[in-house]
Each structure stands twice: as structure tokens, then as C-alpha cells.
Amino acid sequence: MIRRLLSRTAVSVAALAAVLLAPTTPAFAQASPAADPDAVVAAPAGSGPRLWVVKDEDSTLYLFGTVHVLKPETPWGSARLDRAFASADEYWFEIADLNDMAAAVPLIQAKGVSPDRPLSSLLTAEELADLDAAARTIGATAAQLDQLRPWFAALQLAMASITKAGYLPQNGGDQVLHARAAATGKAIKGFETMPQQIGFIADMSEEAQLAMLRSGLKEFDQAPEFLGRMVSAWASGDVDGLDALIGQEMKAQSPEMYDVMLTRRNADWTNQIVTLLEGSGTAFISVGAGHLAGADSVQAMLAKRGVAVEEVRD
DSSP: OHHHHHHTOOOHHHHIIIIISOTTSHHHHHHSOOOOTTTOOOOOBOSOSOEEEEEOSSEEEEEEEEOSSBOTTOOOBOHHHHHHHHHOSEEEEEESOTTOOTTHHHHHHHHTBOTTSOGGGTSOHHHHHHHHHHHHTTTOOHHHHTTBOHHHHHHHHHHHHHHHTTOBGGGSHHHHHHHHHHHHTOEEEEEEOHHHHHHHHHTSOHHHHHHHHHHHHHTGGGHHHHHHHHHHHHHTTOHHHHHIIIIIHHHHHOHHHHIIIIIHHHHHHHHHHHHHHTSOEEEEEEEEGGGGSSTTSHHHHHHHTTOOOEEOOO
């Protein structure tokens, strides 16, 4: 049953890394050079990624979904995005400081390594061979990854595959928009903290973590192709396609992962957005695109709270 379930799973680990986890996580930080905040303030012109707005008498909140790793030529900037961004009094991201890795070290020591339960004791001989083959593409071996917990090994391999294909965090929507926000001198805020975000995935059950790793191993060579389809759906405004590639596949593979990484976080962010509406002013909100697609999206949760969400079309 588990093998059949995993075999029908698209590269959910790559999707998770690319659109659900901000590029502050260690997998992002170790996979590519640190971004230069003065160099990534523009986006190649495009017209597709969707933009939504929530309004009341004295508040305007824009919602924009990003992909956290992109190729430099991916077209996603637009005039409507620029206008909305420029009108904001403050900017909201998943995490306020995308480049602060100081909080990661103790978390990785506590949650990313498990000498008492090495991967070699959890995986089959066939899976260990797949792990070794994948690890060797990034200059490592299965033995060198053996003491990593499954979630951390999965993200390391996923990001290695993605960055090798030319998808880099410094080109991602978060880094571009965060650098642009920093250049304005306006307030930058976050829905979550670094410890929270790492904890979401690190505190999943071992079963869910192993499902994540096994899926990533099975689809390791196909991750770049999958991410290409996902980016195309995002850049063309195909929200249903994005949901099918991310949310629906993740839910089929691991309901626990779906609940932890999407449903619960979206509910928390929805609460924070409702609180923002009680104030006044204009805010631009940028989060992973997977959070703004599907039946459990932020927009859907806002609608259930009686908050109208409209698409910005021009």
C-alpha cells in the first residue's frame, strides 16, 4: 500500500521546498550562495502570477504567492504587481528576516540529527542504495548523511537537485520582493519565526518524514522537470494546476504533511490577516504560492470568515 501510494506521488519534496518553505531554512542556505539584497530588486517582466486584494473601509491587503526558487529568466513581474507593492505601508512575508541563519544552528543540532536512529536503520537496502546515488550527485555519500533525520536529508537532496537544475533562492520571489521592500525603508513583518518554520516540518512524525524522504528518492531525477511544470503553472496564473501539483499530491501522499504544512499554517495566517483588517492602511503580503491555491487556501479560509477576496486583474 505504501509503495503504491508513493509511486503515484509527484515530487512533493521539491514542491515543499520550492513553494511552502521560505528560503531561510538550512536546505536553502546550504544549497546556494547568500543572496545580495542590493542586487535582487527586479523581476523579469511577465503577466501571469495571480494577485488578490482584501479591503474594508480603511484597510487594503494584497495577497501574492511566490515560488521560493526560480531561474533568473522566469517571467513573473507585472505592472499590477508593481503598483500594489508600491502602494503598501508595510510588507509581510512568511518570515521577516529571510537571511538570518543564526537561529538555525541550535535547531538543526536538536532536530536535524539523530545518531540513535540513523537512516540506515530506517531504510531498506534498496532505499539506501538510492540515497547513496542521490547523495553522490552533491559530492556526499549515504554514510555521510546517515545521522540526519529523514526530513533534513529529504530537504538537502531536494534542494541539491533543484539548484543543480538552475533554480536558485536568490532568484526566488521572496528574495526579490524582500530586497525591494528593504529598499523602501518601510516596515517588514513576518507571520512566522525561523524556529516555528523549522519546527513544523521537523516535528512531523517519523512516518511522515520517511514518506517524504522515500518520495524524494523515488523522484530525485525528475524533480527539476516537476518544478518546471509547477513554475509554469504559477507564472501563467494556473492556480488549479498549481493546486493539483502541490496540495492534492501532498494530501494523497501524506495527510499529516498536508495538515502541518498547509492547513494549520493557512489557518494561523488567516487569523493574523483578519486582525490586520481591524487596523488601517495598506499591506502587501507575500507567501509561498501553494498557500494561495486549493480548497484550504488562505483565500478560502478568509471567505469562510466572511471576508471577501477579489482578484486584481489590471
